[in-house]
Amino acid sequence: MGEGDATRFGAEIEKICREHSLPLTSQRRVVLEALSVRPTHPTVDEIWEDVRRTMPDISRTTVYRILETFTRLRVIRKVCHPGTVARYESRTSRHHHLLCLQCGRMEDLDDAALDRLALPGKETGFQIEDYSIQFRGLCSQCVSPSDTGSRKRGSQAIGG
Amino acid sequence: MGEGDATRFGAEIEKICREHSLPLTSQRRVVLEALSVRPTHPTVDEIWEDVRRTMPDISRTTVYRILETFTRLRVIRKVCHPGTVARYESRTSRHHHLLCLQCGRMEDLDDAALDRLALPGKETGFQIEDYSIQFRGLCSQCVSPSDTGSRKRGSQAIGG
DNA sequence: CTGCCTGCAAACGATTTGCACCAGC
DNA sequence: GCTGGTGCAAATCGTTTGCAGGCAG
Numbered sequence: 001m002g003e004g005d006a007t008r009f010g011a012e013i014e015k016i017c018r019e020h021s022l023p024l025t026s027q028r029r030v031v032l033e034a035l036s037v038r039p040t041h042p043t044v045d046e047i048w049e050d051v052r053r054t055m056p057d058i059s060r061t062t063v064y065r066i067l068e069t070f071t072r073l074r075v076i077r078k079v080c081h082p083g084t085v086a087r088y089e090s091r092t093s094r095h096h097h098l099l100c101l102q103c104g105r106m107e108d109l110d111d112a113a114l115d116r117l118a119l120p121g122k123e124t125g126f127q128i129e130d131y132s133i134q135f136r137g138l139c140s141q142c143v144s145p146s147d148t149g150s151r152k153r154g155s156q157a158i159g160g
Numbered sequence: 161m162g163e164g165d166a167t168r169f170g171a172e173i174e175k176i177c178r179e180h181s182l183p184l185t186s187q188r189r190v191v192l193e194a195l196s197v198r199p200t201h202p203t204v205d206e207i208w209e210d211v212r213r214t215m216p217d218i219s220r221t222t223v224y225r226i227l228e229t230f231t232r233l234r235v236i237r238k239v240c241h242p243g244t245v246a247r248y249e250s251r252t253s254r255h256h257h258l259l260c261l262q263c264g265r266m267e268d269l270d271d272a273a274l275d276r277l278a279l280p281g282k283e284t285g286f287q288i289e290d291y292s293i294q295f296r297g298l299c300s301q302c303v304s305p306s307d308t309g310s311r312k313r314g315s316q317a318i319g320g
Numbered sequence: 321c322t323g324c325c326t327g328c329a330a331a332c333g334a335t336t337t338g339c340a341c342c343a344g345c
Numbered sequence: 346g347c348t349g350g351t352g353c354a355a356a357t358c359g360t361t362t363g364c365a366g367g368c369a370g
Binding site for chain 4: 187217220221225226244
Binding site: 078080081082084086098100101107109111113114117118119120124125126127128129130131132133134135136137138139140143158 | 231238240241242244246258260261267269271273274277278279280284285286287288289290291292293294295296297298299300303
């Protein structure tokens with residue numbers, strides 16, 4: 001967790017809330033903090049578990065609502081994952097994803113060349129803001145399941 | 161419905177099932193046929209509705225199971241859509257997607273140049289098979305909601 | 321103060337599962 | 346005939362909602 005991301009919301013969250021006329025609650029602070037510290041693409045429940053260590057009485061509903069609020073404001077993002085549970089990420093700068101079709105593992109991929117693609121033109125009918133590339137395949141552990149202690153998540157018809 | 165896709169599974173499905181030692185049932189035939197005819201990225205229920213016109217007694221559960229089976233065999237794909245319901249597509253050849261962050265509409269994008277990106281190397285730890293690009297923005301109707309009859313789907317914290 | 325936010329519990333909706341029967345091979 | 350597929354209904358599980366009290370501004 002580079003301090004760049006870990007502290008991203010530390011000072012910024014006050015500005016974010018002020019700009020959007022949102023009350024800055026302690027729940028909002030810890031939820032965004034927990035998301036930015038997580039290196040992966042956590043589910044709502046994973047964030048909830050993290051946050052409960054600091055704030056044991058926070059409700060799961062509140063976590064849902066906070067993530068939804070900030071997603072709509074484009075402060076965080078819901079990641080595109082073929083599983084059935086929602087996953088979030090705090091990075092909104094351009095980057096790409098590696099997805100394992102076998103176990104569902106998803107990792108970030110940074111590649112400056114891939115960040116410079118020309119956007120499709122107006123003929124699409126869309127006003128495009130951004131893009132990201134999803135690379136699909138098998139992660140190292142699913143390619144060579146040498147370690148007998150196999151992955152937790154079974155193969156759940158992941159499609160991409 | 162271009163005959164290229166509309167008939168994709170017409171003859172091929174027998175081969176597909178034989179290759180995977182799957183019994184070729186009438187349900188499998190009509191579900192794959194319905195998916196390949198749909199121009200968009202239908203949900204399970206949309207496919208179910210289509211199929212019921214031909215086969216009124218087919219169960220929704222069966223549609224779920226057939227789609228899951230063929231997704232695992234890589235015959236069809238589950239598309240990455242930020243909504244909460246699963247969506248499928250019959251196209252497994254490389255192509256890209258346009259996603260509207262406001263209403264969730266998703267369209268295919270074909271662009272030969274975008275199909276030729278260099279895959280990331282081994283340093284990722286993934287054995288990559290394919291990729292697709294998701295372009296995010298606003299569709300024409302969400303950019304200029306001139307028609308007073310606005311879109312059906314509300315803005316549901318779509319994140320991408 | 322006042323309005324938005326939170327917590328709780330119930331509602332909701334998509335997906336999955338157990339089981340008995342049926343169809344493809 | 347045997348094996349796996351299907352249909353039904355119930356169970357599951359992630360997510361949303363209604364409402365009463367609490368906190369930020």
